[in-house]
Amino acid sequence: xxxxxxxxLPMELSEKGGVENNxxxxxxxxxxxxxxxxxQEGIAxxxxxxVDPSVGEEEPVLQPYAGMxxxxxxxxxxxxxxxxxxxxxxxxxxxxxxALVCATIAIIALSPKCLHWWQASPIYxxxxxxxxxxxxxxxxxxxGIQEKLDHITYLNIKTVWITSxxxxxxxxxGYGAEDFYDIDPIFGSMRDFESLIAAIHDRGLKxxxxxxxxxxxxxxxxxQLSRNRTGKYTDxxxxxxxxxxxxxxxxPNNWVSVFGNSSWQFDDVRKQCYFHQxxxxxxxxxxxxxxxxxxxxxxxKFWLNKGIDGFSFSSLKFLLEATxxxxxxxxxxxxxxxxxxxxxxxxxxxxxxxxxxxxxVRSFRQTMNEFSREPGRYRFMGSGDDEKEDxxxxxxxxxxTFIQEADFPFNFNLINMKNLSGNSIFxxxxxxxxxxxxxKWPNWAVGSPNAAxxxxxxxxxxxxxxxxxxxxxxxxxxxxxxxxxxxENIASENVxxxxxxxxxxxxxxxxxxxxxxGKVNAGFTEGNSSWLPVNSNYQSVNVEVQMTQxxxxxxxxxxxxxxxxxxxxxxxxxxxxxWNDSNVFVYVRELxxxxxxxxxxxxxxxxxxxxxxxxxxxLPSEAVVRLSTNFSNAGKAxxxxxxxxxxxxxxxxxxxxxxxxxxxxxxxxxxxxxEKACYSMALNxxxxxx
Numbered sequence: 001x002x003x004x005x006x007x008x009l010p011m012e013l014s015e016k017g018g019v020e021n022n023x024x025x026x027x028x029x030x031x032x033x034x035x036x037x038x039x040q041e042g043i044a045x046x047x048x049x050x051v052d053p054s055v056g057e058e059e060p061v062l063q064p065y066a067g068m069x070x071x072x073x074x075x076x077x078x079x080x081x082x083x084x085x086x087x088x089x090x091x092x093x094x095x096x097x098x099a100l101v102c103a104t105i106a107i108i109a110l111s112p113k114c115l116h117w118w119q120a121s122p123i124y125x126x127x128x129x130x131x132x133x134x135x136x137x138x139x140x141x142x143x144g145i146q147e148k149l150d151h152i153t154y155l156n157i158k159t160v161w162i163t164s165x166x167x168x169x170x171x172x173x174g175y176g177a178e179d180f181y182d183i184d185p186i187f188g189s190m191r192d193f194e195s196l197i198a199a200i201h202d203r204g205l206k207x208x209x210x211x212x213x214x215x216x217x218x219x220x221x222x223x224q225l226s227r228n229r230t231g232k233y234t235d236x237x238x239x240x241x242x243x244x245x246x247x248x249x250x251x252p253n254n255w256v257s258v259f260g261n262s263s264w265q266f267d268d269v270r271k272q273c274y275f276h277q278x279x280x281x282x283x284x285x286x287x288x289x290x291x292x293x294x295x296x297x298x299x300x301k302f303w304l305n306k307g308i309d310g311f312s313f314s315s316l317k318f319l320l321e322a323t324x325x326x327x328x329x330x331x332x333x334x335x336x337x338x339x340x341x342x343x344x345x346x347x348x349x350x351x352x353x354x355x356x357x358x359x360x361v362r363s364f365r366q367t368m369n370e371f372s373r374e375p376g377r378y379r380f381m382g383s384g385d386d387e388k389e390d391x392x393x394x395x396x397x398x399x400x401t402f403i404q405e406a407d408f409p410f411n412f413n414l415i416n417m418k419n420l421s422g423n424s425i426f427x428x429x430x431x432x433x434x435x436x437x438x439x440k441w442p443n444w445a446v447g448s449p450n451a452a453x454x455x456x457x458x459x460x461x462x463x464x465x466x467x468x469x470x471x472x473x474x475x476x477x478x479x480x481x482x483x484x485x486x487x488e489n490i491a492s493e494n495v496x497x498x499x500x501x502x503x504x505x506x507x508x509x510x511x512x513x514x515x516x517x518g519k520v521n522a523g524f525t526e527g528n529s530s531w532l533p534v535n536s537n538y539q540s541v542n543v544e545v546q547m548t549q550x551x552x553x554x555x556x557x558x559x560x561x562x563x564x565x566x567x568x569x570x571x572x573x574x575x576x577x578x579w580n581d582s583n584v585f586v587y588v589r590e591l592x593x594x595x596x597x598x599x600x601x602x603x604x605x606x607x608x609x610x611x612x613x614x615x616x617x618x619l620p621s622e623a624v625v626r627l628s629t630n631f632s633n634a635g636k637a638x639x640x641x642x643x644x645x646x647x648x649x650x651x652x653x654x655x656x657x658x659x660x661x662x663x664x665x666x667x668x669x670x671x672x673x674x675e676k677a678c679y680s681m682a683l684n685x686x687x688x689x690x
Contacts, residue, residue, distance in 0.1 A: 110687040112677040115572060117206050118310065118380040118407060119441055119675070121158035122470075122477040122561070127449050128165050128187055129173075129531060130513050131481060136527035140513070142188040146196045148516075151543065153203055155484060156561040160200060161312060163449060164210040165193075169217050169281065173511075175210075175314075176217040176282035180299045197307040208310035208380055209303065213296045214318045215282040222295075223283055227270045238275035238286050238321065242266055249273065254327040254337055255351055261341050263351075277318045277351065287319045287360055297367045304371045310380025312410070313364065316397070317385045320357045322350035353393055361397070361405045383409045388416055391435045398440045408443045410478065414469075415451045420458045422604050426580035429473065433575075433672045441674050442475030447483045453510050456489035461648035464556055464629040465602050468650035471560040472589065472600050474575045474674055482514055485546050486553040490535050508532060517544035551631040559627055563652065568679060568686075569598055574662040576671040579615050583608035584645060590660045593679035597660070599623065599653040603645040612640045616661065623653040 064076050076082055132144030145162065152160060165187045166177035183193055200207045216223060225233035242264065243250040251264035257277055264273040265280040274283045285292050300311065328346040330337060340346065361383070368379045383406040387394040399405035413428040436442055446454055446466050454463050463486040470477045489509035513530045515538040516523030521530050522538035535541070546552035564570050573591035580586065583605030590597045601610070613619050625636045629650045638653065645651065662671040677686045 107685070107687075110689060112572075112675060112686050112688045115675065116378055116380075116407075118159060118208075118378075119476055120571075121156075122479055123159045123161050123208070124152055124155065124157045125161040125163065125445075125448070125478055125480045127163050127481060127511050130511050130524075132514060132516070133525035133527065133530065136525060137186075138525055138527050138530045139186050140524070140531075141186070142183070142192040142196045146192075146199050148514075149199055149203055149205070152205060155558060156565060157479070158204065159206045159208065159309075161208045161478070162210070164212065169219055175212050176215060176279070177212070178217040178219045179221070180216075181302055194306065201307065206309040206380075207307075208312055208382070209308055210314060210384075211300070211303075211311045212314045213285070213287075213299075214315040215276065215278060215284045218281050218283055222285075227267055227274075229270065232291055235286055235289050236292055237283050239270065239272045240264070240275070240325070242273040253325050254340060254346070255321075256328075256340065256343050256346055258343050260343060275321065277315070284318070284321075288323070288356075293360060293363065297363065300364065300367050301371075304368075304379060308379075309377075310382070311364075311368070312382045312384050313361075313406070314384035316361055316383055317352045317357065317387070317393070319360055320354035322354060324350075326350060358396060358399075358405065362399070362403055365399070365405050381406050385409065386412045386416070388412075391431055395435050395437060398437050401437075401439075408441055408476070410445060411443050412445055412448065412451075414444060414446050414466075415448060415457075420462065420604050421582045422580045422585040422602070423582055425469065425585045425602070425604050426577065429585075430577070436674075439674070442473070443478060444470055444473050444475060445478040445480070446470050447480030447510070448478075449480070449511060450507065451510065452507075453480075453487055453489050454483060455486055456509070459648075460486060460488065462604065463648075464553055465604065465648050465650040467553070467557055468560060468600070468627075468629065468652070469585075469602055471557075471564050472570055472598070472652065474572075474589070474672065480510075484554055484557040485515065485541055485543055487512070487515060487541060488535055488537065490533055515542040517542050556627075556629060556631070563627060567596075567598065568677075569594060569596065572675050572677055574660070574671050574673045576661045576667050578612070578661070578667075579610065581608075582606075584610060586610070586612070588661050590662065591677065591679050592660065593681065595656045595658055597655055597657055598626065599655070601643055601645055601651040601653065603647060603649045605647070607644075607646055609642060609644045612643055614641075616640075617664065617666065618657065618659050620655045620657060623655040625651055626654040627652040 064073075077086075126145060127140075128142065128145060129140045131140040132148045133140050134143035134147060135141065142165070145160075149160075164173075164175050164177070165183055167179040167182040167184045168175075168177050170184070170186075183190055197207060222233055222236050225231070226236045226239075240252045242252065249264075249266040251262045251273060253264075255263045255275075257263040257279070259279055263276055265276060265283075266273050276283050285296075287293060303311075327337070328348055328350050330340065331345055331347060335345070365381055368381045372378045383397040385394070385397065394409050394411075397406045397409035411432055413432055414425070417424050417428055432442055446469075451457065454460075454466050458466070463483075467479075467483070470479070490512040492509055512532050513522060513524035513534050515535065518539040521527070522534045522542055523544070524530055524534060539545075543554065546554035549555060569589040569591040573589045573594075576588050576590070578586040578588060578599070583603055585602050585604060586600065588597055588599045599612075601612075613621070619640050621640060622637045623640055625633045625638060627650075628634050629648065630646070633651070638651075640653075640655075643651070643653075661667050662673075676688065678688065679686055
């Protein structure tokens, strides 16, 4: 009977409008696709009939749950509490995006211009014949430079300047090129050059090279074609008829070469005189010829395509001469003009800085700019004309506000000083800074291939303080190879006739081989001899030994470089003169927004004591010695009321203040800044508008 009731149960449910649950019946399937809307309605009705409202509870409120279908999701999304929250989040995101874009634009607009690579790092000048010999022939070469690139990175220097290495008869030590498109075999091959460039760039360094466009060697193909009046080359040089009298040649005028004697030389082939500002083996090109100007620009493009990052142009003031060929005025008008043979005896009004010369220089700049369009590949242009007494003429190489020429003319003021004192150092620095056009970038050199080394020029006791001056002044320092270890000139009597195959004005004692270690020939060459003798002090003055000495010139140079690279005030801040007298030169480096100031107290005379608190209002009573030429003083606290320095001693003092010196009325006109920047301590960034 139970079985009969069980069998009748499905029938009763069916009659009452219910459905049979076959979900647990084996081998039977319930197909949702066969269930139509009417059957669904039937189910609802059946349920409604069979449910007793008085027995059941209230219908539960539907809540959001994971995996709910779209229809259910839409029911909730339209509710006010969800819609308002969503809109608030949307507009917050939009506002944040707009604020981020505006902040980015503001930071870009307010940020000072980043320093170019030629501003951020010192330049290390290499005379290639004396740097390192790789093939034991006694001559430095390009492979030798590549072998010693680790020394450049050890110094934390990023730019290498290689002086002339064009194929040349080596008259004037290679500055009269025989072929502008080739390497002199004494230095290696074009493949060596390409390998060197790749190695330099692999280390993240830059390289600039010399280019002297004013003249060529008389062995140059152009000159050989010109002397034979061949096609366009006929006027590539400056030719004039010469008068003959009593079997001798009478030049067209009284013009004298830099090396002395007439600047005109008779040529037996062409039967005319050619003009030369330097040696007779270096005839001047005719830059009034557009073809010559294009030749030089093509030479520039050749080397720029090879990967050179910039040029140092020399002898630019000699590019043009007056076409009227008048005699130049004598310095001593009462002197017999016939006996004038020295360059210093004339005013060179017609052979230097002629009208149109700067137009040619600007055309060189335009060529450089063509290769500077690629991001991160700005090509540097420097000019090496040393005007000495005419600072205004030197500043013209910066160009104008709207027309750029050189990035900077090289500054030799610190080399040209006639005597050393705190006052003379101040005068040399101030001469450049007060005449430099607004917004331009300064530079400084204390050594060069054409000047005696620091040790020999002013004394070895001043080497360290000169390097301290060089690396703490604003602008780009230029270090001549060997000055970082305090090399000295070799004795002139050690330079024999076999070494001198150039004009007598060219000097050699400051070009002695680099002193790498205490081995034979100072590690410069493994050959039996070097092209110039090594200085006799090489066993104590060399890179290897100074690397192991904590108080060496080399170690101080590196410490100064670390300071320069890590401290913004020294890298790009204000410089203000504080004091100068016969013994000391004092100045500060500071940056708007930073309370940390660096004060340099440099002794270029005798022992000195100075009261800086009497000079600078509100100066703290104490300062800390950040660096000293005497390493034992580093880290000590000193009284600013009593700063004592020994002969040739230099101090970098550090102190904190809320009143920068460049804002003080007492120092108005004594402060300079090239690339102005201000520091925000809150945001840890630089900005322009202070």
